[in-house]
Amino acid sequence: MTKKEIINQLEAGKVSITKAFRLLNNQHVNHNNLALKSEIDSQTKTQKQIEDIKAELDALVGLNKIKTLVNELEAFVKIQQKRKNLNLATEPLVMHMIFKGNPGTGKTTVARIFGRLFKELGLLTKGHLNEVERADLVGEYIGHTAKKTKKAIDEALGGILFIDEAYSLARGGVRDFGKESIDALVKGMEDNRDNLVIILAGYPQEMESFLQTNPGLNSRFPIKVDFDDYTLEELIEIAELMLKKREYKLCKSAKHKLFRILSKARNEVGSEKGNARTVRNIIERAIRIQATRLIDNEKILREDLMTIQSEDLKKSF
Known part of the structure; x- marks a missing residue:
């Protein structure tokens, strides 16, 4: 009634x-x-989504520092919320970050996961990732850069603005418009402090030099994350996970062959090019080579379709 x-x-x-x-x-x-x-x-649904996101991160090979950081951030946010509810002093929730690491070490993947996690924690309204680089931020004439940078910020509102090779903004010299973009980013951080996270990413040494030449930026990015290069054993594990998702697998000799290929890649091009991205390229190439090997066979078994042989890896790097 x-x-x-x-x-x-x-x-x-x-x-x-x-x-x-x-x-x-x-x-x-x-x-x-x-x-x-x-x-x-x-609240139960939100916590379930947080646990699912963390499980997705835990399933990634390596990245132990990042996994520890996620637990710290989750605990910090929840405790600050409890303190606020009890009228206790709280620390400002500034989540702007520096990601330092070579290509293929998982920086973009982790940034996407952080966006979704921060949304569920109530720090962001959307949780999406807007990935940009220098060309997306720096213009060609006076006033153009501020407009381009503001556009990138506006598109990232409610989520994360991820700037790859961020040090390139400071490379052009005194007459370059990169500094104008940095100034616009700082303003955007101040104006949208409650609904925007900015992540600057790039090679470790270059990012360190960049922060030293821009001391004002250093204090605005309280969270600095180092992405270590994967070990060869971790790269093999990554390869097997990539293949498993595609319903392929390595035979024993192919696994040994891949280890030798990755070891050679590390020796020839260095760790900055011998990470997960290299593994993905090798695996995708090996799958194509396997297809050309099998296509003319009169009888193709299920096991044949699933197995990558060592000969499929010979031309893959």
């Missing part, structure tokens, strides 16, 4: 005042219980 119906019953003399008050009180209690249940269900 609705509130209006109870009042109508009372006015018509069909229920006593005592009963009407009891019905209204029960209705109020039921409404509060429904609201409480809805809130609990929402």
Whole structure:
């Protein structure tokens, strides 16, 4: 019975005042219980999504520093929220970050995961990733750079603005417009501090030099994350995961062959080019070579379709 119906019953003399008050009180209690249940269900759903995101991160090979950082950030955010609820002093939730690491070490992948995680933690409204580089931020004439940088910021609002090879913004010299972009980024950080996270990423040495030449930036990015190069064993594990997702696998000799290929790659081109990106290129090439090897066979078994042989890896790097 609705509130209006109870009042109508009372006015018509069909229920006593005592009963009407009891019905209204029960209705109020039921409404509060429904609201409480809805809130609990929402919190449970959010926590489930957070756990799913963390499980996705945990499934990635290596990245132990990042996994530890995620636990720290989650705990920090939740504790600050509890302190705020009890009218205690809170630390500012500044989540701007520096990612230092060679290509193929997982920087972009982790940035995407962070966006989704921060959304569920209530730090961002959307959680998407807007990935840009110098060409997307720096213009060709006076005033052009500020507009381009503002556009990138606006598109990232509610999520993460990920700037790869960020040190390139400071490479052009005194007359370059890169400094104008940096100034616009700083302004954007201040104007949108509650709904924007900026991540500057790039090679370790170059990023360190960049921060030293721009001391004002260093303090604005309190979280600095080092992405270590993968070991050869971790790269083999990454390769096997990539193949498993595609329903392929390495035979024993192919696994040994891949280890030798990756070891040679590290020796020839260095760790800055011998990470997960190299593994992905090798695997994709090996799958194509396997296809050309099998295509003319009259009888092709399921096992044949799934197995990458060592000969499929010979021309893959």
